[in-house]
Amino acid sequence: MPPALDQTPPAPRCGNGNLFQTGTPIVPGVCHGRCLILAGDEALRETRLVRTDDLAGEERRLQEAVACVRESLRTGARQVQEVLTEVDENIFAMYESLLEDPSLLDRIGKYLKEGLTLPSALAQASASFQEDFQRLQDQYLRERLLDVQDVLLRLMDAARNASRGSLPQQGLPQEEDTPIVLVARELFPSQFLSAPLQRVRGIVCETGGPTSHSAILARALRIPMLVDVPAIQEQVTTQDTLLVDCRAGLCYINPSRELLEQYQLALQTSRGENAQPDALPPVDDAPATLDGATVHLRGNITLFSEMPALHAAGIREVGLYRTEFMFLIRNAMPDEETQCRVLRRLVEGSCGADVVIRALDIGGDKPLSYIQWDDELNPSLGWRGLRFLLTNPDFTRVHLRAILRSCPSGRVKLLFPMVSDMGDLLRIKGLVQEAVDSLKADGLPFGVPPLGMMLETPSAALALERLLPQVDFVSIGTNDLVQYLFAVDRGNSRVAQWYQQCHPIVLRLLGDIRRTVEKFPGKDLEICGEMAGNATIFPALLGAGLRNFSMNPAAIPAIRDQVRELNLSECQKLYQNICGTDTAEEAQRLLKEFSR
């Protein structure tokens, strides 16, 4: 019988005298800290208006909220300089000037005078700005609504935390080093970035998935994150603490001293894993198997701030830098200078090692809020990756100019996502040439990097032999290749059983790709999908003849140790046996037996 559609969220349960809620861990770790409650944008859509007679009290609340948002914006700007290169600190200055704008404060003040409480006045102001902005002809000005909403949401957060916990400064504990757990219905990246990141130890949300932008950020910053925790916003105040255990998928509300003692070691270990060593370990990116086959390891990074973690893992080369984040985090397209600044810092920070910069792979599950994305029935099959770049040549020329201008700072390679055939490749190479010509005409310093294609569509895999003369290297993006091979959405948990990375069809295809690339001496082949860092499948990838792997920095130490315990000849046998099977279950059984 299907489960009843009960709308009441489950109350926290009790175990060993501790209240707890369950959730889905999406970034590992264990943490403990005071709650900082963040409003979702539904708070701005609230239509039930609450009234009060205390106008003076509400006006004071507004002033306090403005002061604490100003403070948090300044914190955000400092953090951006220190840790988040992809974010433009000017965003915070722009928000600050909006916060001081009399038309914003007057509108909120007007609703307060009509007798509304501050949260209701903020919701009303949001609705009325929305109406005003929709009437504007100018697209750019219309898009500024997102910025106004963002500032209103910050004011809402400040007002809510102050009233729930009666604590000053956005409900934050005053002590500089008090650890914090962010509590949100759904966490928006801009909220995340304005939180005092040095003190944020964990995140608990009511909804969210592993590929959400906040999850990507949390993973990059190694902050444990638990989602699907029902009604947690209603169950805590800023006076409460949460103990978050992302191993067991639990969070305890105000854990007892005994429980914290039990967790002490796990808490220390989790923090220790996230700390960076003082001295950089030497480069250790080419481990060999017991029978002497050398393997090359590199890192996939989404944020520049992951670079120290990569270096700490003994790796310098970046096999995949996903450029999406600097675009996702903004409310408008970054200009050439901004893109160039971020990319230069990345390349300069790579200690002279190779950095593979992937051209923007936007769309699919990563739409940009400031681009009109008409509802697509099949976003993953729609306007994404190279298709977006080729249909926006003006944008793409600017993007490519920024990448080419970062080349003199180090060893850049340029990778194109979602190539599906020769037409795609020739058109994007044409745009690269146009970028080269315009940079020459402008007399700006630049370089022309080796060009590569991601292999993530079956059509490109089938046409590989004909495409290879057009590129210098190939990187297999198995996350998408598996999605398109089996026609199964990689983000839909309902059909997850059809998303089978270790299926013999996938492994046979990887072997075919390797054989094809080998016919072209000097062309490099790499694998950068999640499979590359999957210790169970890894021996089969080695057996398929792959030698260059780029993966999440956290996966590197285990894979490196594994390489040193493997015999290539045994991996080759394993691979042959898997190729003789027909189902993922049989392949999994062979992989399991092998790892035993």
Ligand code: PEP
């Ligand atoms: C892939 O598809 O395997 C890949 C590395 O790209 P992304 O996960 O960013 O789509």
Ligand code: MG
């Ligand atoms: Mg991909």
